[in-house]
Amino acid sequence: MASTVSPFQLEAALNQGAPSPLYLVVGEEDLLRDHALAVLKAKILGDGGEFNYDLLYGDEAGGSDIRSCAAEIPVFAERRLVVVKAADKLPAREGEALLDYVKEPVETTTLVFVGPKMDGRMKFPQALGRAAVTVDCAPLREAQLLPWIAREAERLGLRLDEPARHTLKESAAGSLYGLRRELEKLASYVPAGRDVTAADVQALRGIEPDASVFDLTVAIAAADRGRTLAILARNLEAGEAPLRILGSLAWQYRRLWKVKESLAAGGREGEAARTLRMDPMKVRPFLGRFSDEQLLTASRLFLDADGALKGGGNSRPKIVLERLLLRLCDAVKKSSVEPPPRPSGPAGRVAARPVSNVRTIRSGSRTGR
16 A cells, blocks of 8 residues: 655565555655665665665666566565666656556565656556655754754764854754764764864864855865965865865865766766756866876875875975965866766767776775775
8 A cells, every 4th residue: 555654764664564566756855865766775685685685766767667677576585676867857658558557566676666656647647656655755844953953963972062052053954964064074073982063063164155064076176276375275264184184175075076077977967967966067077177187196196195194304284285275276276177078878878988096095984084
């Protein structure tokens, strides 16, 4: 029988009974949709269950493709998991090809449709809504935000005082991914055992939006030397350790490289946008500011700066970091880079290059969770 649960109720429901053969994960809060999928995947597949997992997209797969995939028999397991993302983009004709399946789904497969919003005027969403368990991923209400912040803070080992919780709630404009990002920054900034205060939240956010060490790449991508140095100065004034600034920046560059490779290998812009926390329309132009050669050069510059900061001597940490940032800005300014190409199919995919890993920089590792 169809029912509606929240992403937080889903895990309890799965612990009490077998998974449903049909789920509709719908709502505008992408973090909640991702959380619901992670819960389903963990419950149905467990460890090492990728062999019985398929991921399709509504703007690429047809109704017959989805039916065929869902009809496959699980291998060495009780159940298969088939996820259809961008279900809201499934054409009406392809959706109607699934109406019979929705009435009689395969019991050994859990078929999950995911999208921010379904068109309730169309036959397929109507039938799916009647047959599937709906996981409501609408943005949290005002009264739900503070408990969510408290749970996330506890998961990260943070103790937030009351003003800090309210400052966080007001700072992220209701975006759960934005709130999680701020909490992760606090986890790497505030010493263990000390309560997080509103002053800590404001210090990491900076005087203006995106003025933290974690957003240096945005200023560097614009080759904005003044803003880049201003962000560095504010973080140093707030007591941020130079090695931690360097480690966080190196981690951001490694993430940029991985996202570039994912797109070049056929990855989707939506996933890249979610990783980078930015508008999908801006992903390729932004990444286009960083060539592979630049990223490789940046890795060497990070190693040199790491050695200078750890070597002591006459090196002044602020000067070391300023020189590093100015060189990174200059590299962007000199380079004329095309955005990562859109693959036309398997034959058109660009071979991925190995990612350089700056192993000596460890201070930013906690943010990579």
